[in-house]
Amino acid sequence: xxxxxxxxxxxxxxxxxxxxxxxxxxxxxxxxxxxxxxxxxxxxxxxxxxxxxxxxxxxxxxxxxxxxxxxxxxxxxxxxxxxxxxxxxxxxxxxxxxxxxxxxxxxxxxxxxxxxxxxxxxxxxxxxxxxxxxxxxxxxxxxxxxxxxxxxxxxxxxxxxxxxxxxxxxxxxxxxxxxxxxxxxxxxxxxxxxxxxxxxxxxxxxxxxxxxxxxxxxxxxxxxxxxxxxxxxxxxxxxxxxxxxxxxxxxxxxxxxxxxxxxxxxxxxxxxxxxxxxxxxxxxxxxxxxxxxxxxxxxxxxxxxx
Amino acid sequence: xxxxxxxxxxxxxxxxxxxxxxxxxxxxxxxxxxxxxxxxxxxxxxxxxxxxxxxxxxxxxxxxxxxxxxxxxxxxxxxxxxxxxxxxxxxxxxxxxxxxxxxxxxxxxxxxxxxxxxxxxxxxxxxxxxxxxxxxxxxxxxxxxxxxxxxxxxxxxxxxxxxxxxxxxxxxxxxxxxxxxxxxxxxxxxxxxxxxxxxxxxxxxxxxxxxxxxxxxxxxxxxxxxxxxxxxxxxxxxxxxxxxxxxxxxxxxxxxxxxxxxxx
Numbered sequence: 001x002x003x004x005x006x007x008x009x010x011x012x013x014x015x016x017x018x019x020x021x022x023x024x025x026x027x028x029x030x031x032x033x034x035x036x037x038x039x040x041x042x043x044x045x046x047x048x049x050x051x052x053x054x055x056x057x058x059x060x061x062x063x064x065x066x067x068x069x070x071x072x073x074x075x076x077x078x079x080x081x082x083x084x085x086x087x088x089x090x091x092x093x094x095x096x097x098x099x100x101x102x103x104x105x106x107x108x109x110x111x112x113x114x115x116x117x118x119x120x121x122x123x124x125x126x127x128x129x130x131x132x133x134x135x136x137x138x139x140x141x142x143x144x145x146x147x148x149x150x151x152x153x154x155x156x157x158x159x160x161x162x163x164x165x166x167x168x169x170x171x172x173x174x175x176x177x178x179x180x181x182x183x184x185x186x187x188x189x190x191x192x193x194x195x196x197x198x199x200x201x202x203x204x205x206x207x208x209x210x211x212x213x214x215x216x217x218x219x220x221x222x223x224x225x226x227x228x229x230x231x232x233x234x235x236x237x238x239x240x241x242x243x244x245x246x247x248x249x250x251x252x253x254x255x256x257x258x259x260x261x262x263x264x265x266x267x268x269x270x271x272x273x274x275x276x277x278x279x280x281x282x283x284x285x286x287x288x289x290x291x292x293x294x295x296x297x298x299x300x301x302x303x304x305x306x
Numbered sequence: 307x308x309x310x311x312x313x314x315x316x317x318x319x320x321x322x323x324x325x326x327x328x329x330x331x332x333x334x335x336x337x338x339x340x341x342x343x344x345x346x347x348x349x350x351x352x353x354x355x356x357x358x359x360x361x362x363x364x365x366x367x368x369x370x371x372x373x374x375x376x377x378x379x380x381x382x383x384x385x386x387x388x389x390x391x392x393x394x395x396x397x398x399x400x401x402x403x404x405x406x407x408x409x410x411x412x413x414x415x416x417x418x419x420x421x422x423x424x425x426x427x428x429x430x431x432x433x434x435x436x437x438x439x440x441x442x443x444x445x446x447x448x449x450x451x452x453x454x455x456x457x458x459x460x461x462x463x464x465x466x467x468x469x470x471x472x473x474x475x476x477x478x479x480x481x482x483x484x485x486x487x488x489x490x491x492x493x494x495x496x497x498x499x500x501x502x503x504x505x506x507x508x509x510x511x512x513x514x515x516x517x518x519x520x521x522x523x524x525x526x527x528x529x530x531x532x533x534x535x536x537x538x539x540x541x542x543x544x545x546x547x548x549x550x551x552x553x554x555x556x557x558x559x560x561x562x563x564x565x566x567x568x569x570x
Binding site: 054056073074075076078079080082084088090099103104120153183 | 342346469471472474475476477479480489490493494496
């Protein structure tokens with residue numbers, strides 16, 4: 001049986017009269033030690049899906065199975081790295097990590113806990129910034145603290161909710177390498193949600209597209225058969241990479257177009273051209289015929305989302 | 307040349323304002339307001355209170371700093387009661403919509419009531435309790451009740467404004483209720499709480515004068531009222547300046563403390 005499993009999960013928001021179905025019929029199976037990336041449009045319900053995986057939200061229908069438990073609440077065994085870091089601003093880098101360590105390992109001695117905390121601060125290369133507060137750090141550093149806090153709980157599965165979305169391209173690349181390194185070293189089970197197909201293919205063993213919402217659902221999983229660790233510089237030239245990328249993007253675009261349809265109809269634009277008063281003399285002397293202003297015929301095409 | 311003068315604007319301009327008010331006061335006392343002592347006479351009559359600020363010649367005849375300290379002592383007690391009661395009430399209002407629905411209308415009605423109205427109620431309320439100083443208790447009751455509301459309301463707003471992300475962190479870490487409160491909710495609310503504390507202190511200081519006037523307790527307010535009744539008008543302005551100055555200093559102190567918590 002899969003380690004983390006979603007069975008027919010659906011989720012919607014809003015009152016019954018104006019409900020939006022965000023997710024519909026989501027089935028997902030993740031094995032232990034696997035790195036799965038879910039790629040989707042922004043606004044397609046990625047964060048909702050992640051909250052369900054983390055147990056922060058309960059699905060309206062369907063089941064979440066985690067390590068044999070049925071739909072458990074949130075807990076440190078599913079370490080969630082929040083999209084917007086969610087560090088506590090009144091605590092230093094060390095204290096933010098220590099809060100998690102103290103909570104998850106109450107049985108360890110003080111010295112052991114301190115050592116454990118320091119190890120994870122060092123793992124994300126933040127030892128020099130150990131006693132700084134989040135507002136003194138750059139975005140990339142904050143996200144690293146957030147990753148360190150989550151990893152220090154030694155979760156059974158690491159849930160990354162667009163962790164690098166708010167970062168610039170260079171910082172992003174560095175952190176991607178760091179995530180890849182840590183993951184390979186710790187043999188961690190990871191679920192990554194992202195809007196960047198390249199990031200997904202670079203890191204994951206399996207990429208699953210999430211169609212655009214409303215009623216977003218998961219597409220077929222696409223295995224990434226590239227050897228680990230992957231080098232971003234040579235990856236882009238690899239035939240396999242291009243093939244997989246093509247497949248992921250192709251599926252997302254196709255799934256989106258299937259959601260839309262076009263309606264066409266002809267329109268008769270009303271005759272609203274002002275009368276040409278410089279020619280008033282024509283009426284007086286001439287044939288008495290007004291200038292012809294024919295109604296214009298046009299077709300209108302509207303795209304409708306279903 | 308002109309720029310040189312601009313450097314002293316921060317001191318020159320306020321002095322200019324002061325001189326203007328002194329002039330207005332002087333002219334008023336010599337024209338249409340005959341009973342008002344002019345600045346020179348006020349200073350002359352206030353001298354013993356200012357130059358010997360710690361002197362004590364009688365219960366209602368003490369140095370001005372001594373009076374201020376007496377008033378501050380009473381304010382401190384009332385203010386402490388207000389914070390001790392107000393902060394938890396604010397937390398309850400922020401946390402529970404049901405609690406808000408039950409008590410918010412009452413709070414909105416009690417909030418604008420003047421200290422002058424609360425004091426007699428305090429006197430009646432505690433009249434039958436033996437072994438207490440009734441005027442002091444009534445004054446504390448009034449100060450606490452009037453100055454509580456900014457703390458209550460600001461704390462409630464602060465609790466409602468705690469980002470969901472912080473609470474989600476607490477949920478993912480499975481923090482206990484107590485730890486969530488002490489490690490996440492209280493620190494997240496502190497900036498709001500301190501804004502409430504500062505406003506509350508301002509009101510507590512406003513109320514003290516009224517409370518002392520009505521109860522005749524020794525203090526700046528009591529002194530002011532006594533001198534007025536004794537037809538000695540010189541010290542009224544001294545008292546007003548003392549009250550204003552003390553209030554200003556208290557507010558500055560609180561905003562310094564408030565700013566320290568803002569960055570957190």
